[in-house]
Amino acid sequence: MKVIILGDGGHSRVIQEIIISKKENQIIAMLDDKYEQKFKVKGIIYAPIPFLVRLLGPNIRVVVAIGSNQIRKKIVKQLNLPSEYYLSVIHPTAVISSTSRVGNGTVIMPNAVVNAGAEIGMHSIINTGAIVEHDNRLGDYTHVSPNATLTGNVSTGEGVHIGSSTTVIPGIHLGKWSVVGAGSTVIEHIPAYSKAVGCPTRIIERILIK
Numbered sequence: 001m002k003v004i005i006l007g008d009g010g011h012s013r014v015i016q017e018i019i020i021s022k023k024e025n026q027i028i029a030m031l032d033d034k035y036e037q038k039f040k041v042k043g044i045i046y047a048p049i050p051f052l053v054r055l056l057g058p059n060i061r062v063v064v065a066i067g068s069n070q071i072r073k074k075i076v077k078q079l080n081l082p083s084e085y086y087l088s089v090i091h092p093t094a095v096i097s098s099t100s101r102v103g104n105g106t107v108i109m110p111n112a113v114v115n116a117g118a119e120i121g122m123h124s125i126i127n128t129g130a131i132v133e134h135d136n137r138l139g140d141y142t143h144v145s146p147n148a149t150l151t152g153n154v155s156t157g158e159g160v161h162i163g164s165s166t167t168v169i170p171g172i173h174l175g176k177w178s179v180v181g182a183g184s185t186v187i188e189h190i191p192a193y194s195k196a197v198g199c200p201t202r203i204i205e206r207i208l209i210k
């Protein structure tokens with residue numbers, strides 16, 4: 001599979017390593033607006049994101065490798081590609097239940113677990129060592145940070161960011177575009193567009209965006 005990666009920062013480097021660890025994959029381009037013009041290194045094209053239209057074709061897949069949920073969504077909306085173009089990237093050490101579903105464009109990092117019946121939307125990040133337990137329903141553009149644990153039947157709206165090492169108890173809903181701080185314990189539903197921190201969480205901000 002020929003793969004084009006959008007975004008060339010730290011998050012992208014982890015994704016690049018996962019992609020090239022599979023012999024059948026070949027990264028053909030790294031696109032990032034920090035590159036003002038096209039150049040080539042070791043056969044890989046480096047160019048700004050609008051260059052993508054010149055590269056698309058059969059057998060090409062795209063990954064938006066940008067850590068910010070908002071920026072990932074903005075780029076996906078601007079590109080307006082059919083969802084089949086987007087590759088799901090799953091590290092070989094991740095444990096993914098055969099009864100779970102992972103949306104196109106979602107990346108699952110080393111040692112993450114996605115358990116029975118869980119459903120993860122498109123363009124999400126299940127980061128290193130994160131646990132998404134049985135029957136979770138996670139919206140598009142979600143980020144579950146390293147070592148966070150979503151216990152059974154947790155659900156999230158679109159764009160939710162769960163900080164590193166946070167635990168969410170069973171059956172909790174995190175409203176769309178909410179943010180939960182690192183190391184928190186969530187024992188109550190979190191309203192949409194809110195920022196919550198602590199053990200148990202307290203709301204510290206209503207995020208006035210979107």
Ligand SMILES: CC(=O)SCCNC(=O)CCNC(=O)[C@H](O)C(C)(C)COP(=O)(O)OP(=O)(O)OC[C@H]1O[C@@H](n2cnc3c(N)ncnc32)[C@H](O)[C@@H]1OP(=O)(O)O
Nearest residue numbers: 127145146162163164179180181182183184196197198204
């Ligand atoms: C591979 C990777 O790196 S993936 C990236 C993973 N990233 C993360 O896990 C980061 C998660 N982000 C956080 O925890 C951040 O602190 C946020 C988003 C919750 C808050 O950030 P900000 O909006 O900048 O909040 P700010 O730093 O101003 O803090 C506001 C208040 O919340 C408190 N606070 C902030 N974060 C936390 C936290 N994680 N736990 C407890 N309290 C916190 C602050 O002490 C402060 O309290 P005060 O008003 O009583 O002084």
